[in-house]
Amino acid sequence: MNFTLKIWRQKDAKSKGAFKEYQVKDISSDTSFLEMLDILNNDLVHAGEEPVAFDHDCREGICGMCSLHIDGHAHGPSQAVTTCQIYMRQFKDGQTITIEPWRSAAFPVIKDLVVNRGAYDEILQAGGFVSVRTNSVPDGNAIPIPQADAEESMDAAACVGCGACAATCKNGSAMLFVAARVSSLAKLPQGRVEGARRAKAMVAKMDELGFGNCTNTGACQAECPKSISIAHIARLNREFLCAKLED
Amino acid sequence: MAFKLDSKIPAGELSQKWSNHKAAIKVVSPANKRKLDIIVVGTGLGGASAAASLGELGYNVKVFCIQDSPRRAHSIAAQGGINAAKNYQNDNDSVYRLFYDTIKGGDYRAREANVYRLAEVSNLIIDQCVAQGVPFAREYGGLLANRSFGGAQVSRTFYARGQTGQQLLLGAYAALNKEIHNGSVKSYTRHEMLDIVIEDGEARGIIARNLVTGEIERHGAHAVVIATGGYGNVFFLSTNAMASNGSAAFQCYRKGAGFANPCFTQIHPTCIPIHGTQQSKLTLMSESLRNDGRIWVPKKLEDVEAIRKGTKMPADIAEEDRDYYLERRYPAFGNLVPRDVASRAAKERCDAGYGVNETGLAVFLDFKTAIERLGKEVIEKRYGNLFDMYKEITDVNPYEQPMQIFPAVHYTMGGIWVDYNLMTTIPGLYAIGEANFSDHGANRLGASALMQGLADGYFVLPYTIGDYLAKKIQAPKVSTNTPAFDEAEKAVREKIEKLLSINGTQSVDDIHKRLGHIMWDNVGMARTKESLEKAIVEIAALRKEFWKDVKVVGTADSFNVELEKALRLADFLELGELMARDALNREESCGGHFRVEHQTEEGEADRDDENFVYAAVWEYKGMDEVPELTKEPLSFEFVHLAKRNYKD
């Protein structure tokens, strides 16, 4: 298969970027999207050009490192997968594919398709944890947890922190990401204890970092590689508002 | 000068060793902890849990990772689960049984005391993770659920769907975030350690490169902890993440730390087969699939031919024409034999010509029986996400046709040599998790890597590091303005300059792929004296070629992925040779190390307990010099060295 790639190239955070076109040829349909970029990059190196910088690591859809906006979709045209799980058989031979970095004020471009997602770390540092010390804990079975609660907590905990939600949201809102963490811990008795504090601290940090306001479009859940539901956003709203009303 | 290895294994009854040791080692008072700095390199299960626990204790911790967030470390990709001897299933599990299974699974090439400690603290890990809000699978009654795993006859594996590594890492990452929030830990993301700094024979800090700006930074500390994982990517194709590398560990080795059992590599039996020459990465399918999946190849070669040509579909092969070779060879464990055994058995069938895809390098993992027995819904619930992933990658629906699998490099049991305190041969330098060599011997059991990473980070290192730091309470802040730091930084800069100036004709990946082929063909699942000698020569030649002909584009002072890869490959090119040398030295077959010359008549590994009950510890002598071997004898006081038997 052959493709024309329209890729965003940007030297560094300060430089102005632009699209550049590349041709890739004789790509097997079983090749993954990122392998296709590996092939392009190897060709570029041989030509003495700088390869296209893009984030990736585990290539199994779990580390959350890959982050490409492909033809208008975060993580490409398939539902419920990360960029590394896209295969070239999903594209038409001869197609032009546009590849852009995440676009969000809170995720500035570092180089080409690589952005800085440190803001997500900062939000979790503000309160995305349970304050227990190593070793000062009861037996794992001391508190039974209803299976349904554990499952719902796991649904939210599946978040890989890739940033697709904020990158997709027309408002640049990080609500799905924040909600996934708050909701996951809120469903467990261990996380419940400091639920109010957590919701307030994380929302405050999210606002401070310049993420936008959620308008419930649901675009985040549509593009989330782990299909995390906006029901978790509703729970975050509830957690936050109840916490504030108790103040 | 050979190493004087002191494993510092405490005396006494096996079950009392760790308690006795904890009682005997020194502690540092809270006021003094505040004055001590610790560097942790790597943020996987080991690094994150260690940094968080050390921060909680009051030390000043700096933690480094190469990814954009500590959460992305490759521990996250572990699917199946984590072992613990809770005996929640009432199936007669115990600390001793977990210890015994692990020692046996490792083919008696690990230290008894270390493994017992691992089994002992395994239960604490589960409690810790539950308290952190890790959503482990639960039964209807609200209690923790378990599943079975390879190499064990009890059900002791705790899991969170097929994402156990992710959930445990998020737990450790949350603990780390808590300490970053409290100000005791400072996180440096997109930073790569390029050298370790040694002064007066002790670890004093690291040289790191800021991967965004290219700046070379100096960081001093009273102790340095290496938690940078394994070096499986020396094979180019492996299930490791693309950026996983052996460079941090290799710098320690280069600066004088012993490197133990480098040849012990785990080849995981259930990976998706290679599809072509342009592949960059192999994908693992969880070992938990072997709980319900049955592994087979056709009995008749004509069926193999027909499947390869596509004239017959695998599902159409009659039951009596299928060779469930694991069940045939190992009746007691069947499809749940340890990984090394399962991998070798697959290779044996493929070598005999029964490989079921065009490359001849694949066997079937079939759920037909399980679906008939349990129903599609149950299988979907258990493995739905894995089945979807398989279909996504291969375009084959595993509910209708069996999966194709083949072994791939997955984990390295070898690593930096450490004593019972997890300290390397360099005082003040520690290694934890996959980066060290300590607990898995020659083969690691499934669901034990997570256990080791967290055991080291949460429950071992935070105590044992105090024993060393107690001697440092009078030491001032480590100055980075010393000749040792100057020299280390200069060497790093020169190496980078050199790589950028070669401007040859081959890309880093071109050479890495060639290294991978040499390794897989000669230092892979079956090793011979000839293949290993050949590998040593070829790798040395390739290394020379690399330093003459590699082409690294871009600049030193910018975000430069090619440069990062080149620096890592430079180390792999030495590490690969070391692995071959170690494999050549070990004239026996054990665990993941299979020497063709040393097998029984039935083709099983033939271990040599007369001559090789030791850890092979290598000392660096220079890039093109032969490293020096020191042996740490392993003494088995409590278990009887027996031939591994998974047949009955």
Add this chain to the structure above:
Amino acid sequence: MGCFLTNSSLGRKLVMSISGCFLVLFILIHMAMNIVAVISGDAYNMICGFLGANWYALAGTAVLALGVLVHFVYAFWLTWQNRKARGNVRYAVTVTEKGVDWESKNMLLLGVIVILGLLLHLSHFWAKMMLVELMGAHEVTIGDGSVVTPTDGAAIIQYTFSQWYNVVLYLVWFAALWLHLNHGVWSMFQTAGWANDTWYPRLKCLAKIVSTLIFLGFAVVVVVFYAKSLCGCC
């Protein structure tokens, strides 16, 4: 506590949710009133009399105006922040994601159409009824030159919707409102935290029912009066 309604994104959203909810309730009452005009002009005028220049009607109007103003100001405030959060460089290729309604991404545009419609509506009715009364006048001239009392709402309706362009403008306005409420009604539950996966289909169904009811309730008055003007029987 008061400040989270201004300084927190979730608080600001709650203000949108509550003010929106209030406006929906008002519109429902207004619609019920309008239906009366179709049934009996006299009854309608009686209601108009109740809601003339009385203190309670005035107070109600003031609160209502405040509600509109808050909803409007917050909408622009939030949108301004959202645009800033989106950054200066936009995607070259954009799509509508699967399962995402067009209206949910265009609430501000729809809101502006609703506001413009509202201004037109105020000029047609409120300016000729309550405002006139407030200014102390007791009669008002409507478009065709005839003079009526400001409490004779029925006559004003009759005249306004005999003009075809008003009918078209009002229907466009109602359509925009229909879309706005399709998203707005379930969205206000979501923002207040009263939603989950089980309730989404129900809430979205409720939103469709409410918005459609409002659309039909208003449109029927416009259409009936236009039809009446065409046949000229009354």
